[in-house]
Amino acid sequence: MHSYKRLLVLLSPYKNALFLGAFCLVIASLTNLAVPLYIKKLVDVVMVEKNMALMNNLTLSIAGLFLIQLIFSTAHNYLFDLTEKRAITDFRIKLFKHLHTLSLSFFVKRRTGEIVSRMTNDITTIENIVTDLPATLLQQSIRLFGGIIIITYMNWKLTGLILVLAPVLVVFARTFGRRLKKLSTEIQDKLAVSTTILEENISCIQVVKSFVREHLENQRFGDALEDSYQSAKKRVIISSFFGPSIGFIAFSTSLILLWYGGREVILGAISPGELIAFILYATIIAGPMGSFARLYARVQEGMGASKRVFEILDMEGEVRDTSDAKPIPELSGKVEFDNVRFHYREDQEIIKGIHFTVEPGQTVALVGPSGAGKSTLVQLLHRFYDPISGEIRVDGIPLKTVQLASYWKQIGIVPQETILFGGTILQNIEYAKPGVLKEELIVAAKAANAHNFIMECPDGYETVVGEKGIRLSAGQRQRIAIARAILKNPHILILDEATSALDNESELLIQDALERLMQGRTSFIIAHRLSTIHTADRIIVLDKGMLVESGTHNQLMQKKGLYHKLYTLKSLQMVEETENIVN
Ligand SMILES: Nc1ncnc2c1ncn2[C@@H]1O[C@H](COP(=O)(O)OP(=O)(O)O)[C@@H](O)[C@H]1O
Ligand SMILES: [Mg+2]
Numbered sequence: 001m002h003s004y005k006r007l008l009v010l011l012s013p014y015k016n017a018l019f020l021g022a023f024c025l026v027i028a029s030l031t032n033l034a035v036p037l038y039i040k041k042l043v044d045v046v047m048v049e050k051n052m053a054l055m056n057n058l059t060l061s062i063a064g065l066f067l068i069q070l071i072f073s074t075a076h077n078y079l080f081d082l083t084e085k086r087a088i089t090d091f092r093i094k095l096f097k098h099l100h101t102l103s104l105s106f107f108v109k110r111r112t113g114e115i116v117s118r119m120t121n122d123i124t125t126i127e128n129i130v131t132d133l134p135a136t137l138l139q140q141s142i143r144l145f146g147g148i149i150i151i152t153y154m155n156w157k158l159t160g161l162i163l164v165l166a167p168v169l170v171v172f173a174r175t176f177g178r179r180l181k182k183l184s185t186e187i188q189d190k191l192a193v194s195t196t197i198l199e200e201n202i203s204c205i206q207v208v209k210s211f212v213r214e215h216l217e218n219q220r221f222g223d224a225l226e227d228s229y230q231s232a233k234k235r236v237i238i239s240s241f242f243g244p245s246i247g248f249i250a251f252s253t254s255l256i257l258l259w260y261g262g263r264e265v266i267l268g269a270i271s272p273g274e275l276i277a278f279i280l281y282a283t284i285i286a287g288p289m290g291s292f293a294r295l296y297a298r299v300q301e302g303m304g305a306s307k308r309v310f311e312i313l314d315m316e317g318e319v320r321d322t323s324d325a326k327p328i329p330e331l332s333g334k335v336e337f338d339n340v341r342f343h344y345r346e347d348q349e350i351i352k353g354i355h356f357t358v359e360p361g362q363t364v365a366l367v368g369p370s371g372a373g374k375s376t377l378v379q380l381l382h383r384f385y386d387p388i389s390g391e392i393r394v395d396g397i398p399l400k401t402v403q404l405a406s407y408w409k410q411i412g413i414v415p416q417e418t419i420l421f422g423g424t425i426l427q428n429i430e431y432a433k434p435g436v437l438k439e440e441l442i443v444a445a446k447a448a449n450a451h452n453f454i455m456e457c458p459d460g461y462e463t464v465v466g467e468k469g470i471r472l473s474a475g476q477r478q479r480i481a482i483a484r485a486i487l488k489n490p491h492i493l494i495l496d497e498a499t500s501a502l503d504n505e506s507e508l509l510i511q512d513a514l515e516r517l518m519q520g521r522t523s524f525i526i527a528h529r530l531s532t533i534h535t536a537d538r539i540i541v542l543d544k545g546m547l548v549e550s551g552t553h554n555q556l557m558q559k560k561g562l563y564h565k566l567y568t569l570k571s572l573q574m575v576e577e578t579e580n581i582v583n
Contacts, residue, residue: 003306004299007130010091014083018131021079025135028072029142031065033150036280038062043273076135084131092123095313103318104384105344118312122305129302136295140288147285151278155270161260162282165253170289172249176242178297183235190228197221257282319386319404327406331395331491333360333522335381340390342380350376352545353390358538363523365533367563368542374526377542378494381524382411394492412490414514416497417474418481422466425454428480432488441487447516448483449509450476475506482513493523500528539563 011018042058045051096119107115152159197220201208208217261275270278335358342351350373358364366374379385380392383399392399399407420428429441438461445451445461453476457463465472472480478498485493495514499507518525527533534553541549541556541563549561556563 003303003310004133006310007126007306010087011083011130013090014087017079017083021076021083021135022138024072024076024079025139026142028069028076029139030146031069031072033143033146033284035062035065035069036277036284037150038065039280040271040273040277043276044271045273047272080131080135084127087130088123088127091126092119095119095123095309098313101317101320102315103320104379105318106315115312118308122309125301125305126309129298133295133299133302136291140291140295143284144288147281151281154274154277155264158257158261158264158270158278161257162278162285165256166282166286166289169246169249169253169286170293173246173290174293176238176245180235180238180242183231183238186231187228187235190224190231194221194224194228197224254279254282319383321403322401325401325403328394328397328402328410331410333491334358334393334395335492335522336391336393336396337377337381338391338393340380340387340392342376342385342387350545351380351387354542354545354547356540356547356550358522358524360522361520362537363518363525363535365536365539366524366526366542367533367539367566368548369566372542373545374542375496378413378496378524378526381492382413382494383407409488410490411492411494412485412488413494413496414478414481414485414498417501418477420465420472420477420480422464424459424462424464425457425480426461428465429483429487432484436487441483444486445483447486447513448479449513450479450483453479473506475502475510478502478506478510479513482510482517486517491521493518493521495523495525495527497526497528541566 038058038061042055042062045054045058099115099119148159148163151162197217201217201221208214257279258275261270261278264270265272265275337354337356340351340354341349343349354377366377368374376385380387383392383404386400394407421431426438426441429445430436433440441461442451445454454461454463457470463470478501481498495518498514499510502510514525525533525536533539536553539549539551539553539556540547541561543562549556549559549563551559557567
């Protein structure tokens with residue numbers, strides 16, 4: 001219930017609309033309750049009094065009641081549904097905004113699918129109960145209790161009979177309804193398995209063909225479908241008798257009511273009109289009983305969903321501005337790591353006390369075996385994470401005391417692989433500096449060696465990339481990322497294996513662009529091909545989270561330590577690679 005209260009807070013800005021809606025709902029429900037009373041009178045007038053004028057009046061009154069019901073139900077539906085849509089739209093926007101306050105750690109710990117599902121499916125589930133719950137409760141309570149009060153007043157014996165019979169119908173419908181719903185979900189899930197197989201087969205069609213595995217795949221798909229057929233069969237068995245049985249029980253119940261009521265009429269205890277009214281009230285009362293049960297199931301679902309959504313909303317970014325954080329002034333780019341320690345999980349220290357200083361404008365190469373902690377180190381420098389202990393300072397200012405946004409404006413990162421947003425090439429480059437003059441953007445693209453290939457695209461800079469547009473090669477995407485970084489013009493630059501996913505030709509083009517990009521900035525490069533590291537001012541060698549060596553290429557080669565070993569190993573590898581290309 002606690003999370004439901006929080007959901008109600010979402011509705012609070014729209015209190016007035018909701019109160020008006022609730023008012024209309026009450027009027028419509030009361031009108032609905034009044035109709036059988038008029039019908040009772042009508043029947044008695046026709047059958048007992050045989051009064052034509054009164055009959056006409058009563059018919060008109062009933063028509064009037066229907067009209068009132070029409071108007072107020074419409075108003076209530078409109079007000080409630082619209083408020084619900086508005087509140088949920090606000091909520092979705094709020095959640096999306098909140099996502100951006102969360103730290104990188106939140107995103108790397110979870111699968112994309114899970115986050116997306118919370119943002120979409122769970123909210124849709126919430127949407128289904130947020131205003132429905134109070135509306136249904138109100139409406140059905142009026143019908144149930146109002147109905148019972150009226151008929152008890154008319155004849156308590158018949159009322160007792162209705163109160164015994166109606167739940168039988170409801171329990172029967174609920175029991176089988178639930179079973180049917182469970183089977184439907186089961187069928188959906190099993191069909192989803194076959195859909196996955198279908199998708200896999202389409203995307204891996206080359207593999208299937210080349211390994212001549214059609215037979216196996218047919219078998220897999222067939223098994224999955226057979227499985228869902230078995231569930232479907234169970235569902236058919238239940239559903240074929242379910243509908244008719246409900247009908248049978250409903251008619252039998254009415255028949256019992258009619259028989260008993262008929263006796264009362266013959267004995268003169270009630271009028272024929274009263275009997276008709278009773279039967280009408282019986283259906284009015286049975287309605288809420290069924291819908292309370294359904295509502296309960298939906299509320300359970302909705303509560304589960306809102307718990308998951310509020311869990312995200314209650315999270316705070318681990319890396320965030322402290323209350324006294326200050327904007328960082330324009331940087332010259334001095335970087336100090338002071339005994340920095342870091343772990344992702346308590347039991348596994350990844351950075352084990354690292355200490356170094358880099359002067360403004362220097363190029364630093366980070367070298368080390370894979371898993372040594374190179375990427376982690378630069379992510380700490382970018383302040384995607386905060387160190388567990390120790391301090392990172394830029395221009396002597398501890399990173400923890402600065403406003404994130406002011407720092408992030410001055411640091412740039414080109415990752416190993418670039419994923420572009422849907423949209424045009426221009427929009428993707430402009431992301432670094434919205435509203436930039438096209439001339440400036442082209443200068444950046446030229447410096448990134450991207451201009452030529454962009455001009456060859458069908459619509460030049462306006463070419464749409466991604467799913468609905470052209471597919472760019474990894475090298476082309478990297479060059480767009482570099483153009484973006486050039487446009488951002490950061491004082492500190494990080495290149496995390498920016499060229500390692502590329503073939504030799506693209507690498508040459510990118511290497512050239514990168515060298516231009518690094519000029520005049522403090523740069524950290526993690527490169528997988530060591531030839532690119534020769535020219536660095538300083539090489540820092542990491543191993544198992546520790547700084548094991550540092551110096552220039554020549555110094556480290558003389559030392560004959562880890563760098564020497566890695567270098568000779570990689571050089572040999574490169575000779576082989578070159579030979580392969582030549583051959
Ligand atoms: N998000 C993460 N959560 C937990 N462990 C991680 C995460 N990212 C990296 N690691 C671990 O940290 C260690 C260093 O990783 P990384 O910094 O990527 O190394 P490198 O870039 O030198 O190859 C590895 O053992 C890796 O498994
Ligand atoms: Mg790495």
